[in-house]
Structures are given as structure tokens and as C-alpha cells.
Amino acid sequence: MRVALNLVYLVPGETGGMEVYARELLPQLAQLPGLELIAIVNERAAADGDAPWNGLVQSVVAPVDARDRKQWVWGEQFHVPRLARWTRSHLVHSLASTGPGRFAGGPPRVTTVHDLHYAVVPEAHFGLRGLGMRVLVPAAVRASRRVIADSASTQRDVVRYIGTDPARIDVVHLATTLPPASAPVTSEAELRERLGLGRSPVLLSLAAKRPHKNVEGLIDALALLPSERRPVLVVPGYQTDHEAALLARARERGVASAVVFPGWLPRADVEGLWRMCAAHVFPSYYEGFGLPVLEAMARGVPGACSDRASMPEVAGDAALLFDPSDTASIAAAIERLLADEDLRARLAASGLARAGTFSWQRTARETAASYERALASP
Incomplete structure (x- = not known):
């Protein structure tokens, strides 16, 4: 199974928890048998030589500066489907709640939805960003064969606010990685x-x-x-x-x-x-x-x-x-x-x-299972 990971959103050092998600999940997915990953990254992420999407897996670059919201959206709606087709990927996984819409074309899709702040606590996203999330998140969810939610709580929110069938939503918890024992600690x-x-x-x-x-x-x-x-x-x-x-x-x-x-x-x-x-x-x-x-x-x-x-x-x-x-x-x-x-x-x-019951290895296995369900469904 060849999966294109939509990382067009990711600006190293500026994307918070969604960057952590990509950095931690990608190496674990790469270890799973029968799974070939292709990272679709923007120009800034491509310049981060130590990142797991540069070297650990094949990557292709979308000509996008993700700091510009318009370029980010264009990258997801145009470049991601185009590059997924070009790499002959079987599936596109968007990792940051937004992704190609229904009419963008390209392979079948899975989208991870981390939260629905824009709907539950609208003060968290205001102005053009808030308006964009209200349009882009539902569009990505409706265009996806499977949706991955970080929690059962988020699953319920997606059902309530977007109207998605809960049977199409896989709850996959996140995890955390502690620094090594040798890492410096201020007294x-x-x-x-x-x-x-x-x-x-x-x-x-x-x-x-x-x-x-x-x-x-x-x-x-x-x-x-x-x-x-x-x-x-x-x-x-x-x-x-x-x-x-x-x-x-x-x-x-x-x-x-x-x-x-x-x-x-x-x-x-x-x-x-x-x-x-x-x-x-x-x-x-x-x-x-x-x-x-x-x-x-x-x-x-x-x-x-x-x-x-x-x-x-x-x-x-x-x-x-x-x-x-x-x-x-x-x-x-x-x-x-x-x-x-x-x-x-x-x-x-x-x-x-x-x-100890939360691990990125488990997150990766359950994510790959969601991929399989997506390809098995019409």
C-alpha cells in the first residue's frame, strides 16, 4: 500500500501539536510491513534536513509557502492530488484536519481531525482563519472515506457538527515521547x-x-x-x-x-x-x-x-x-x-x-488499519 502523507501545512517550529503528530507518527508508520510512504511537503519543510520526511521516506515538494494561508489551501486542493497521482499513491492521508475537497480528484482519502475548535469554542479561531476552518474541515471530512479522530470526544463532535456517520470514524489516540535521560535539565x-x-x-x-x-x-x-x-x-x-x-x-x-x-x-x-x-x-x-x-x-x-x-x-x-x-x-x-x-x-x-497504555507504535498500527478500511470501502 503506497500512502501519500499530506504535510503541506507543516512549517517546522511553527505548527505546534500537528508538527509533533507528524514527526512522531511517520517513523512508526515507516516500520510497518507492506506500507510505503511518500511525504508531500512544502518548501520550508523540505529544507528541514533532520526531519523524518526528509530521508526516512520518499518526499516530493509542493511549491507552497504554508505561512501564506492561500498557498496552503491551494497546495492541498491542487498540488496534493496532483502529486499523489504522479507518485501512483493508493491513498492520501491528510494529517491536520484539512485536505483535498470532494472535487479535487486524486486517490481515496483519509483525514485526521484533531479537534473542532471552530465549532465548539469559536473564540479559539477568529477572522479569516475561523471562517476558513468552518469551510475546509467539513469539506475534507466529507471527501474522505475514513476519518481519524484523536479521541472519542472528537468523534462525537464530528458526528454532531458535520453529520458524519460514526461508523466512518476511527478513534486513534495520540501518545507522548519523553526526552532521553541524557537530555539537559535546568536545576x-x-x-x-x-x-x-x-x-x-x-x-x-x-x-x-x-x-x-x-x-x-x-x-x-x-x-x-x-x-x-x-x-x-x-x-x-x-x-x-x-x-x-x-x-x-x-x-x-x-x-x-x-x-x-x-x-x-x-x-x-x-x-x-x-x-x-x-x-x-x-x-x-x-x-x-x-x-x-x-x-x-x-x-x-x-x-x-x-x-x-x-x-x-x-x-x-x-x-x-x-x-x-x-x-x-x-x-x-x-x-x-x-x-x-x-x-x-x-x-x-x-x-x-x-x-504506558498510550504509544506511538499503537497509534501507527491503528492508523494503518484505518488505511485498510478506507481502501476496502467504496
């Missing part, structure tokens, strides 16, 4: 001094500073905690337009000194924060999968997360669940995590066990 002492964390317990949240991630809820929950037991909240990640509103919220609630937005941090710093934090809290209103929840479990970090969308599906009984719209519920979960050592130990152990 707790250095991080406390450089980031101004003082001596308080550290509460880590790998939530992007966007409205639907509900960092406001965390800030409000901190304000409910007695000052003598209040941890310092660290939310690393790239700066967004929403960050100013979050800082203002922290000042209004009187907890500005307990909230730190250090911006983008190198991997060594992030791993250092994972090791030193007392707990990880993820208050998002909506996630297609909720990878930070799995990342915490894989590191043995006790955590709490929202009881919405896919997050309970990922966490199972290995994290405390709370109502993200109820500040008191978030605060109560934080208090339990900080005060109960036995609870933290239990969650850490159950998290490690549960994280």
Missing part, C-alpha cells in the same frame, strides 16, 4: 532564581494563553486560596494577545505576585519545571485530546484537569477532575493536590501506569 535552584519563583510550591500549567484554555479560571482559583498556602502558578509558552488580559486579571484578584508567564522556554527549562512542580493543572474548556494531561502522567506528575471534552478520556482515574466553569471546584482540586501527599503519590503511580 530547580536556577529556575527559582531566574523566574522569580521564591520558595512557594510550583503549580505548572502547560496551557496556551488563549481564551478557551481558561487560565482565568486558574487565576481566580488562586485568589480563593489562603495566601499562606498559595502556590506560584507558572504558565510557560509563547506570548499571545490574550496575555495582557490575564495579567490584568491577576492584578485585579490580588495574585499578580503568584502568577508567572515566562514566555517560551527551552526544553531544558520545561523539563526542570516538570521535575520541580508540585502538580500540573489543566483547566481548558475544550481539547481534541489534551496532550499536556498525558505528558504530566508520563512523568509521574500528579495533576488535575477539566472534566470537559476529551480530558476525562485521557486522564481516566489518574487525575482529579473539576468543573472548569466553577472556580471553587478548581481551587478545591488544587488544595487537595498540595495538602495530601498520599493522594499525590497515588495519582503519580496511576498516571505512570495509564500513560
Whole structure:
């Protein structure tokens, strides 16, 4: 089976979780017998010599700069079908929720849908991007023989908002890969001094500073905690337009000194924060999968997360669940995590066990099974 992987969307270093998905999945797919992969990449991805789509598998280049949304769309609707035909591929797999539409032609298609933010939390995508997702995602889904969803929650969303037959949707969970033991890790002492964390317990949240991630809820929950037991909240990640509103919220609630937005941090710093934090809290209103929840479990970090969308599906009984719209519920979960050592130990152990059930090898096998179903169906 020769499968063309639609990676036209991928700009190395700028595509977030969808880049991780491609980098982790492709090498595992390449190891499966009877599967030949051809990566269709844009000009910027083609220049990334260390990437698995350059060398590990055959690749062809679409003349597209994916930073330009119009070129990205044109690449998927025109170049991907054209190059798939040229390489005599049996199937096209689009990895980023969008792909060739019904009338684009070319081989049969499979599309991975990571989430339906544009429908469930429309504030996550606004302007032309939001409008584009409302058109492109349903078009790709309707043109595909099979749809891969990151979670059963996303499967339900695709059924509800696009009207897809659930029998055409394969739920294939994601996974996470920890850095090697030899990877550098910044010490707790250095991080406390450089980031101004003082001596308080550290509460880590790998939530992007966007409205639907509900960092406001965390800030409000901190304000409910007695000052003598209040941890310092660290939310690393790239700066967004929403960050100013979050800082203002922290000042209004009187907890500005307990909230730190250090911006983008190198991997060594992030791993250092994972090791030193007392707990990880993820208050998002909506996630297609909720990878930070799995990342915490894989590191043995006790955590709490929202009881919405896919997050309970990922966490199972290995994290405390709370109502993200109820500040008191978030605060109560934080208090339990900080005060109960036995609870933290239990969650850490159950998290490690549960994280072990997620693997990229399993993701690859289930993805290949979806390919087979696509070719077997009319």
C-alpha cells in the first residue's frame, strides 16, 4: 500500500501539536510491513534536513509557502492530488484536519481531525482563519472515506457538527515521547532564581494563553486560596494577545505576585519545571485530546484537569477532575493536590501506569488499519 502523507501545512517550529503528530507518527508508520510512504511537503519543510520526511521516506515538494494561508489551501486542493497521482499513491492521508475537497480528484482519502475548535469554542479561531476552518474541515471530512479522530470526544463532535456517520470514524489516540535521560535539565535552584519563583510550591500549567484554555479560571482559583498556602502558578509558552488580559486579571484578584508567564522556554527549562512542580493543572474548556494531561502522567506528575471534552478520556482515574466553569471546584482540586501527599503519590503511580497504555507504535498500527478500511470501502 503506497500512502501519500499530506504535510503541506507543516512549517517546522511553527505548527505546534500537528508538527509533533507528524514527526512522531511517520517513523512508526515507516516500520510497518507492506506500507510505503511518500511525504508531500512544502518548501520550508523540505529544507528541514533532520526531519523524518526528509530521508526516512520518499518526499516530493509542493511549491507552497504554508505561512501564506492561500498557498496552503491551494497546495492541498491542487498540488496534493496532483502529486499523489504522479507518485501512483493508493491513498492520501491528510494529517491536520484539512485536505483535498470532494472535487479535487486524486486517490481515496483519509483525514485526521484533531479537534473542532471552530465549532465548539469559536473564540479559539477568529477572522479569516475561523471562517476558513468552518469551510475546509467539513469539506475534507466529507471527501474522505475514513476519518481519524484523536479521541472519542472528537468523534462525537464530528458526528454532531458535520453529520458524519460514526461508523466512518476511527478513534486513534495520540501518545507522548519523553526526552532521553541524557537530555539537559535546568536545576530547580536556577529556575527559582531566574523566574522569580521564591520558595512557594510550583503549580505548572502547560496551557496556551488563549481564551478557551481558561487560565482565568486558574487565576481566580488562586485568589480563593489562603495566601499562606498559595502556590506560584507558572504558565510557560509563547506570548499571545490574550496575555495582557490575564495579567490584568491577576492584578485585579490580588495574585499578580503568584502568577508567572515566562514566555517560551527551552526544553531544558520545561523539563526542570516538570521535575520541580508540585502538580500540573489543566483547566481548558475544550481539547481534541489534551496532550499536556498525558505528558504530566508520563512523568509521574500528579495533576488535575477539566472534566470537559476529551480530558476525562485521557486522564481516566489518574487525575482529579473539576468543573472548569466553577472556580471553587478548581481551587478545591488544587488544595487537595498540595495538602495530601498520599493522594499525590497515588495519582503519580496511576498516571505512570495509564500513560504506558498510550504509544506511538499503537497509534501507527491503528492508523494503518484505518488505511485498510478506507481502501476496502467504496
